Amino acid sequence: MNTLESTSPQSPKQSSKAVRKILLVVEDITITGGIERVVANLANAFVRDLGYEVTICSCFKEYAASPYELDSAVRVRYVYEFARKPMFERAQRSKLYNLYYRNVFERVLSYKICKLARGFDVFIDNYNCYLPRSWLRPADFPISIKVFHHPFQRPRARAKRFRHIVVLSHKQLDLWQRHYSDVRVIPNALTALPPIQRERESRLVLSVGRMAAGDQKGFLRLVDIWEIVQRGGEFASWKLCIVGDGELKSELESKIAQKGLGSSIILKPFTKSIEREYASASIYAMSSHYEALPMVLLEAASMGLAPVAFDINTGPSDVIDSGESGYLVEDGDLESFASKLCMLMRDEKLRISMGERSLQIVQDRFSQERVLDLWQALFQESIAESKHNKKQW
Numbered sequence: 007m008n009t010l011e012s013t014s015p016q017s018p019k020q021s022s023k024a025v026r027k028i029l030l031v032v033e034d035i036t037i038t039g040g041i042e043r044v045v046a047n048l049a050n051a052f053v054r055d056l057g058y059e060v061t062i063c064s065c066f067k068e069y070a071a072s073p074y075e076l077d078s079a080v081r082v083r084y085v086y087e088f089a090r091k092p093m094f095e096r097a098q099r100s101k102l103y104n105l106y107y108r109n110v111f112e113r114v115l116s117y118k119i120c121k122l123a124r125g126f127d128v129f130i131d132n133y134n135c136y137l138p139r140s141w142l143r144p145a146d147f148p149i150s151i152k153v154f155h156h157p158f159q160r161p162r163a164r165a166k167r168f169r170h171i172v173v174l175s176h177k178q179l180d181l182w183q184r185h186y187s188d189v190r191v192i193p194n195a196l197t198a199l200p201p202i203q204r205e206r207e208s209r210l211v212l213s214v215g216r217m218a219a220g221d222q223k224g225f226l227r228l229v230d231i232w233e234i235v236q237r238g239g240e241f242a243s244w245k246l247c248i249v250g251d252g253e254l255k256s257e258l259e260s261k262i263a264q265k266g267l268g269s270s271i272i273l274k275p276f277t278k279s280i281e282r283e284y285a286s287a288s289i290y291a292m293s294s295h296y297e298a299l300p301m302v303l304l305e306a307a308s309m310g311l312a313p314v315a316f317d318i319n320t321g322p323s324d325v326i327d328s329g330e331s332g333y334l335v336e337d338g339d340l341e342s343f344a345s346k347l348c349m350l351m352r353d354e355k356l357r358i359s360m361g362e363r364s365l366q367i368v369q370d371r372f373s374q375e376r377v378l379d380l381w382q383a384l385f386q387e388s389i390a391e392s393k394h395n396k397k398q399w
Contacts, residue, residue: 024389027059028052029126029148031119033133034090035062035082036069038251038276039216040301041155045132046074047197051374053079056382061126063119065133066090073278085118112136123148128385137167149388154182155298157320161185169388174299175324190384193324195377196304196368199281204310205288206358209244211347212287212311214280214302215294217252224293224316225254227340229261229271231293234344236270241351246291247272249283284309288357289350293343297321304372307331307364312357314346324371331363 032045045062052058054077061081068089076082097107116136123129129148137143137150152168158178165171171186173179174193182189211232215223225248232246248258248271255273262271277283284290290306292315297303303325306313313332315322316339328334333346350357 025058025127025385027061027126028128028130029061029063029123031063031065031129031131031133031135033064034066034068035064035072035074036067038073039218041132042072043074043301044155044194046072046076047195049080050075050077051195051378052381053077055374055378063122065115065119073276075278083122085115085122120147131168134164136164139167149385149392151384157296157298157318158182158185170384172384175320177320177323190380192380192384193372193377194299194301194304195374196308196372197301197374199284199305199308200279202281202285204285207354208286208288209351210287211244211246211289211291211351212249212283212306213246213291213293214249214283214306215300217248217250217254217258219253221254222295222297223250224295225250225258226261228291228293229258229265229267231291231340231344231347232267232271233265234341235347235351236267241348242270244351245270245272247274247283247287249274249277249280251276280305281309284311287311288354288361289314289347291343291347292316292322294318294321295337299324304368307361307368310358310361310365312350312360313364314343314350316343325364325367327363327367330360331367332360 030045030049032042035042035045049060049062052060061083063083063085065085066089067084067087068091093107097104112134113136119135120138124144124146126148128151130151130153132153132155150168151170151172152165153172155174158181166186169188171182171189172192173182173189176191179189179191213225213228217225228248235241259273262268274283284306288311290303290311290313292300292303292313294300294316296318297320299321303313303315303322307325313326315326315332315334316337317323317334318337322334326332326334335343335346
C-alpha cells in the first residue's frame with residue numbers, strides 16, 4: 007500500500023474541535039470521472055476552508071497520479087495499486103468469478119478500508135463498502151456516512167449499516183426516505199474556476215464528460231441531435247465540441263463519420279484547463295441518460311453558458327429553472343432538444359439572459375460556503391447524537 011503524505015498548514019477558519027480527521031473513500035482517484043473530481047474538490051475544501059486533516063482512500067490505482075489538483079496537505083492512500091476494470095470485466099464474463107468478486111474480494115477490500123478508518127473521526131464512503139454490524143465495531147470507529155452519487159435504483163442492505171445517507175438532489179428524496187432512516191441532501195459544491203474572459207459571440211455548443219462504456223452521458227444520442235440541428239444548413243457555422251476520454255470514443259468517432267458530421271463536431275481529450283473550453287462556448291448541452299448532480303452543468307452555468315438538458319430523474323432540475331435559466335426537455339425527445347438548441351443559437355440576447363440567470367442560481371444554491379455549512383451541521387449533529395446515546399447508556 008502506497009502513502010503520499012504532507013503536513014497540514016494552519017487553516018484561516020478553524021472548525022469544530024470534535025471533528026479533526028476525515029477519511030474519504032473513492033474507487034480510483036487516478037481516473038477522470040465526476041465522482042473522483044467531487045471527492046478531490048471536497049478534500050481540498052475540508053483542508054483549506056475548515057482546517058480538517060483529510061485522507062483520500064483510493065481503492066484502486068490505474069494511473070500514476072490523480073488528474074485533479076489536490077492540496078499538498080491532502081493525503082492519499084491506495085488499497086490496491088492496480089486497476090479495477092480488468093477484474094470487473096472478468097466478473098461480467100464469468101458467473102463463478104463474479105461470486106468470488108462480490109462475496110470475497112469486495113468484502114476483503116472493505117475490511118482493509120474499515121481497518122484504515124480506525125482513528126478517523128468521520129468516514130465518508132463514495133464507493134461501495136461493507137461495514138461491520140454496529141455491535142462488531144470497535145469503540146473508536148468513526149461516524150459513517152454513505153454518499154450516493156447516482157439516482158435511486160434499489161435499497162442496498164450494506165448501505166443501511168451507515169449512520170447517515172447523503173444524496174445530492176431533492177427530486178427523489180421521498181423515495182430514499184422510504185428505505186433509509188437518516189437521509190440528507192447535500193449537493194456538490196461549485197468549485198471556482200480560474201477567471202477567464204468568455205467569448206460572448208461564440209458559435210460553439212459544448213458537452214463534457216467521461217466517454218464510458220454504456221454511454222451514461224448520452225453522447226451517441228447527442229450526435230443524433232446534432233444531425234437534426236444541421237438539417238437545412240441554417241447552423242452550418244456552428245460547431246459541437248465534446249470533451250472527454252473513455253472506451254466509447256472510437257464508437258463515437260465512427261458514428262460521427264458515418265453521419266458525415268466530421269466538419270461540425272469536434273472531439274477533444276480531457277483537460278485540466280476545462281475553464282478554457284467553457285469560455286470558448288455559448289451553450290451547454292447535457293444529453294445524459296442519468297445523473298445525480300452533474301458538476302459540469304454547475305461549472306457551465308457558473309461561466310454563464312445557457313444550458314439545454316434532458317429532464318432525467320435527478321440532477322438537471324435542481325440546477326435549471328426551465329424557460330428562465332435554460333431548457334429542460336422530456337427525456338428521449340431528440341427533436342425537442344434540437345429545437346431548443348436552435349432557439350438559443352438564433353437568439354444571442356436569449357443566450358445571454360439565460361446564462362446570467364444560470365450563474366445566479368448556482369451561486370445561490372451551490373456555493374462552497376453553503377455546502378460546507380451543511381457538512382459541518384451534519385458532523386456536529388451526529389456528534390451530539392452520539393453523546394446523547396452514551397448518556398442514556
